[in-house]
Amino acid sequence: MTVADSRNRKIADQIQRELSEFIRLEMRDPRVSMVTLTGVELARDNSHAKIFFTQLGNQAQAESCKNGLNSAAGFLRMQLAKRLTIRTTPALHFEVDHSIERGAHIAKLISDAVADDAKHPLEGDAPAA
Numbered sequence: 499m500t501v502a503d504s505r506n507r508k509i510a511d512q513i514q515r516e517l518s519e520f521i522r523l524e525m526r527d528p529r530v531s532m533v534t535l536t537g538v539e540l541a542r543d544n545s546h547a548k549i550f551f552t553q554l555g556n557q558a559q560a561e562s563c564k565n566g567l568n569s570a571a572g573f574l575r576m577q578l579a580k581r582l583t584i585r586t587t588p589a590l591h592f593e594v595d596h597s598i599e600r601g602a603h604i605a606k607l608i609s610d611a612v613a614d615d616a617k618h619p620l621e622g623d624a625p626a627a
Contacts, residue, residue: 502542509584510538513547516581517574517590521567524577529566536595540588547588550595560594567592 518535532554539548553563567574571590579587 506540506542506544509544509582510540510547512582513540513578513588514538514549516578517549520574520577525570527566527570529562530570531563533563533567536597544584544586544588546591548591548593550593550597552595552598564592564594 514535514537521530521533521535534552535549536552537550539550541547549567551563551567553560555563568591571592575587575590578590
């Protein structure tokens with residue numbers, strides 16, 4: 499990891515911390531509730547930041563939350579500019595993070611396969627104790 503990559507990662511982490519705190523404590527948009535920021539991808543030149551989030555609820559609620567966050571992106575960027583000590587405050591783009599759902603789906607598939615294997619052992623296999 500180069501020095502530039504390390505600095506970029508530190509800035510992304512700080513953006514995530516600052517936005518998490520600001521969204522939790524100060525945002526009043528009813529569409530934006532029960533939000534957890536899960537990651538920030540920052541462009542090399544700090545011009546754009548893609549912020550990933552999860553929200554308790556269904557897909558429609560997550561999309562509504564995404565719309566609320568993206569509509570407040572300019573305001574959130576202004577708040578970040580006040581708190582960060584970097585030359586360029588990135589434009590913010592919010593995206594729903596589906597990795598947790600994918601992980602849960604894969605875990606379910608694995609547990610189903612294990613349960614199916616337990617029901618139908620191969621010939622010659624000793625039963626599991």
